[in-house]
Amino acid sequence: MSLRLHNTLTRTVEPFVPATPPRVGLYCCGPTVYDFGHVGNFRTFVFADLVRRALAFNGLVVTHVMNVTDVEDKILRRLRETGQALRPFTATYIDAFLSDLASLRCLRPHHLPRATDHIADMVRLISRLMERGIAYKAPDGSVYFNIEQYRRSERWPGCACRYGQLVHIDPEQQRASGRVSADEYDKDHVADFALWKARVPEDGDVFWESPWGQGRPGWHIECSAMSMALLGDSLDIHLGGEDLAFPHHEDEIAQSEGAGGLRGDLHGKHLPFVRHWLHGAHLLVEGRKMSKSLGNYFTVRDLLAKGFDGREVRFLLLSAHYRETFNFTLAGLEGARTALARLDECLGKLRERAASHGGPAPAPVHGLVEAFQEALNDDLNVSRAWAVVFDWVRDQNRALASGAMDPAAAAAELAAFGAVDAVLAVAPDPAAGASVPDEVMARAHERVAAKKARDFARADALRAEIKALGWTVEDTPAGPKLKRA
């Protein structure tokens, strides 16, 4: 079965076919770097990583782009509060973000463009919109996108000129939200959004020159400019959190298709800005919407500080389908630990059994890989994929226990798991637990001797000492095994 993915544009699960196979351009809305990312943010980034790995698993060659928003209201506010300069401030959080991403075993995107490195691209895009008469400079000096004009525009290649493609919105039906009052703005219509924000005193020295005066780019224009600069005018896949569908992504479509072929390479085809939109659902933490006041607000580093491993967090985040709200809990994280330990145990036994296999690397066994792929390709049904993996674990354990597993078979099963783990990325780190401290090892040896002498009191005392050193002993038929507690 080939890969099928839900498309927000059509609201159906449809086959995913790149414009120019096997190459795939994947764009993902990245972080705004003013703070450490929380588990909710990282659910989306792990989801993006899953999409990327699933594409690669299906033989596609992915170019993964994730933007970094490093100029924005909240950032400017933090600069004012802390007196720091933009670059050093954002660099801190970009580093933290990359480190968190790595701890969750997410592959690093091939490109991580920063907004402040692409101001020229944004200015060019806005100029194009001005030329086409679908953007205007307001009395406050800012430039806005004119949604009414856009909807009335002549169609040009690649432009549906339709506002409300992702969320079915009838502009006439919208009531003014309490958050925004129309008369605070100089724009013609409340729905019009800023492309370029005129410099105001609070911005300090954060501003750029533009044909419309000093200022900074609006948020939406960032993704349009950077995605097209790196991936061309029509992207295969664009993804982000569900909250971004409107207005952020809707505005991106309007700007990008409105600018229509910024670089003139639409190949004469009427390609949309994005062919496949993917949106990940949010998560709840301990059954509630995450909030600092409820005490259920966790950054990735908070979880690591509680002693959880990045792969445990990854496992939990990947345990539910991406379009479902997921309830992330600490108990779930404990469960993830137990489940992974069982997987680790099975893999460890397979490795032991495979160790004496000397021949050429065996081909992966197909049962696991094919069943896994079928689940994965069904709109990334990870829950089903895990069921496949754990069924496999039980089967391996049975075969191992009954002695029906020969070294070549074990090696082949391990190869199969390796293929699957190229997507899941939860296999134990081979380096972890490799070196047992001498003091622990010495006590383990002494305990073996004590047991042999049937001095069980001494043996139990040694076990307690080993435990105090942070290790546990397990007696197996092949002798004692040491594990980190």
Next chain:
RNA sequence: GGCGGGGUAGCCAAGUGGUAAGGCACGGCUCUGCAAAAGCUGCAUUCGUCGGUUCGAUUCCGACCCUCGCCUCCA
């Protein structure tokens, strides 16, 4: 008010017009000097409520209840 998700065992969570995956927790067993760990194994006559369609519905349709999200810069 508009738009859109959900309600499946103690918890998390798949799924199908034909009689409920998987994980965690829990019980039993094996192993063990005892443990621990591990393994095996058991664990929803039932899928929010009430109607309807059907030989048959958790799955389709309708109504209702509950819950969550978005509605202009929140992943």
